[in-house]
Amino acid sequence: MNLRLAACEPCRQAKLACDHEQPTCARCRGRGRGEACIYRARPFKRKRPHQEQPAEHEAGEQNDTSRSQVARLRNPSTYSLPSPQQHHYPNPGFLGSSSHSAIFDRVSSCANTNNGTPNDDLRPTTPPPSYPSSSSKDSPYDQATVQKGVHALNQFAHLNISSLKSLVEFWLSTGVNLPLAEPLVSGCALAVLNMVTRFPPPEKDDDPSKWVSARAATLTENTLRPFVFRRDSSVAEYVLQLYGDNVRWETLGIFFAAASRAALDVAFFPLLYTSEEQRYRLIRLLARVGDYCLEAGLELDCLNDMQLVLQYENCIVHSQVYGDQNYLSWRRVGDLISSLFALGYHENLDDQISRVPNFLIQLRKAAFARIYSADKNLAVFLGRPPRLVRTYCVYQLPSNIPGLWDIQDNAAGTTAAGRRLYETLPDTYGVRETDAINYTADTRCSAVFASLKEEILELFRDRDPRRQVDRASSIRSQAAKQWEMLPTHFKLVTSLKECHLKPFERDFLVGTRLDYLHTLFLLDLVLSRHISEPNDSLLKVAMEMLSLVVEAIVLRDRLVAHYGLPAAGITSLAMLHPSVGKDTGPLLRSKILQDLSGLVAEVTTGAFIQAGQPNFALFTRATRTIQTLLNNLMGGEPSSEVEIAPQQARLDAEPVDEWDPWVNADIWDFEMNFWDNLAEHPLLQGWEHGI
Incomplete structure (x- = not known):
């Protein structure tokens, strides 16, 4: 007995063959009409005239089950939900040309061609990303998903949201922001405050369960609702789906990411904390609530642009709160890359220009570039393989368009000046002379140098010295060309003391210069045959990096860890070998001692990092280890417990030339193992105990 399968409404009304795939058939995907692909609940029962309903009502009937599930959250006596029905297929996200979907699309196309259907209607091309209807009856949230939201709101109910909003506003007034969610932070903060103003949490002594269940239901229902936009949608139309009555888990998550970053940067804010202990307790609490908001949204299986933005900002918060070496931070970068692939934003985003507003396309490009750069920097810092490889991506950068996200702007989301700039100037991988210093410029510059770092990482695994030299020379030329292509106002040409710019602009200049120097540093590192004796080229770059990092110590530990520690390691090795860097001269060697001393002083006095911080x-x-080296070089006294004669005898028996800190380590690894190995240098033995 053959099973009859119903066609979707567009295919049925056009009397065309349908492949019956759900939630969207191949024909509707190919025509870009995925949102209209609806299957009737009772397709083979003839309707009476008075029962005819518009298509929107039929779609609404399909939402009844999910709405009833959400309604159960409003029951104050329980947080339970029935086990949801499974999707016919799990949420597939983007499916590329090698996927099962593309293969079956081709089969359907051939079958329809044989049946007389024009081949042009179903040509086997990769369809645009098709996301499942998040309000369908198969909404995949269960008890575990609900519990994430409950945890978030239980903590949320006891926070002073008004003071947190004031903290975020004070932080924004200094010129800094979240790099990817920048245009949304102020709106999300206001939306969260308005929510608690309209629906205030109970007093501290009252049971918050009723309030928590009601808010969780609303947030979940709003998050399940997909974002709606057209090519001509305005910024205001789009962001309203995050604010007011439409507050979602993403709204809360972005607000808590901003609050976490603000508390990290603002050392004293009497409305919330007056001591370091109070501040770090609040930071960890905000980071934890942000984690719950993110997880509550992701487990609803309705991945979208705002969830990707929140994932990125949450990942940055994790690295700053728990450290770059923390496994949870590493895992979050992997999850972030997985979401990028699932959304298909590693493909050519310009193909979406006919149906997606330009401001959203630029946001997606910025997300790709930011995630790509973060992956490369973390891979270098930890000595691990990159996970977002350019070979499998369409490398694309956002355009620096003035006023792109202005709420009061026209429907296209672009000012007239910005639109003319975007249309008349080709968007190359370089930076335009007219670009302003902002987060988009920072995204573009870091992604350009990240691409070169990926090529350098490949060199580390190439054991052929001749190929290494040739390829390194090519990469060095590319790096120099990219630096020369930068506008003059993007380059740091004076010392920071003489740079009279706003803090954000000054930090941008430092970061861009360090990115360029770091590229040269890695190139020299990969070509070094005896790393314990760095060559003059490597030492020169390391000295400039270290000097710049020490001068810009106010940029906190992330900058110092990624750029300062590798530079300090190379210069420390050079100081242990007087013959190394002989061309630098006594003045530059004294400058190295000064910079190393400054770095040690900043750390040991707790000026910028203290116990318990990442x-x-x-x-x-x-x-x-550096302090041991400095004591040795400056003629300090070793530990009294160490006898000089036996120590000298050991040095005579074990030549220093045979010592190598990379015997059992990766060449680019400047983590803990490097400093442990350096501390074992024969010239430093005996001094370690005297500190």
Whole structure:
């Protein structure tokens, strides 16, 4: 007996063959009409005239089950939900040309061609990303998903949201922001405050369960609702789906990411904290609530642009709160890349220009570039393989368009000046002379140098010295060309003391210069045959990096860890070998001592990092080794417990030339193992105990 399968409404009304695939058939995907692909609940029962309903009503009937599930959240006596029905297929996200979907699309196309259907209607091309209807009856949230939201709101109910909003506003007034969610932070903060103003949490002594269940139901229902936009949608139309009555888990998550970053940067804010202990307790609490908001949204299986933005900002918060070496931070970068692939934003985003507003396309490009750069920097810092490889991506950068996200702007989301700039100037991988210094410029510059770092990482695995030299020379030329292509106002040409710019602009200049120097540093590192004796080229770059990092110590530990520690490691090795860097001269060697001393002083006095902060153990190990080196070079006294004669005898028996800190380590690894190995240098033995 053959099973009859119903066609979707567009195919049925056009009397065309349908492949019956759900939630969207191949024909509707190919025509870009995925939102209209609806299957009737009772397709083979003839309707009476008075029962005819518009298509929108039929779609609404399909939402009844999910709405009833959400309604159960409003029951104050329980947080339970029935086990949801499974999707016919799990949420597939983007499916590329090698996927099962593309293969079956081709089969359907051939079958329809044989049946007389024109081949042009179903040509086997990769369809645009098709996301499942998040309000369908198969909404995949269960008890575990609900519990994430409950945890978030239980903590949320006891927070002073008004003071947190004031903290975020004060932080924004200094010129900094979240790099990817920048245009949304102020609106999300206001929306969260308005929510607690309209629906205030109970007093501290009252049971918050009724309030929590009601808010969780509303947030979940709003999050399940897909974002709606057209090519001509305005910024205001789009962001309203995050604010007011439409507050979602993403709204809360972005607000808590901004609050976490603000508390990290603002050392004293009497409305919330007056001591370091109070501040770090609040930071960890905000980070935890942000984690719950993100997880509550992701587990609803309705991945979208705002969830990707929130994932990125949450990942940055994790790296700053728990450190770059923390496994949870590493795992979150992997999850972030997985979401990028699932959304299909590693493909050519310009193909979406006919149905997606330009401001959203630029946001997606910025997300790709930011995630790509973060992956490369973390891979270099930890000595691990990159996970977002350019070979499998369409490398694309956002355009620096003035006023792109202005709420009061026209429907296209672009000012007239910005639109003319976007249309008349080709968007190359370089930076335009007219670009402003902002987060988009920072995204573009970091992604350009990240692409070169990926090529350098490949060199580390190439054991052929001749190929290494040739390829390194080519990469060096590319790096120099990219630096020369930068506008003059993007380059740091004076010392920071003489740079009279706003803090954000000054930090941008430092970061861009360090990105360029870091590229040269890695190139020299990969070509070094005896890393314990760095060559003059490597030492020169390391000295400039270290000097710049020490001068810009106010940029906190992330900058110092990624750029300062590798530079300090190379210069420390050079100082242990007087013959190395002989061309630098006594003045430059004294400058190295000065910079190393400054770095040690900043760490040991707790000026910028203290116990309990991320990367504290790494900095402590590094500075302790550097301090041992400085004591040795400046003629300090070793530990009284160490006898000089036996120590000298050991050095005579074990030549220093045979010592190599990379015997059992990766060449680019400047983590804890490097500093442990350096501390074992024969010239430093005996001094370590005297500190």
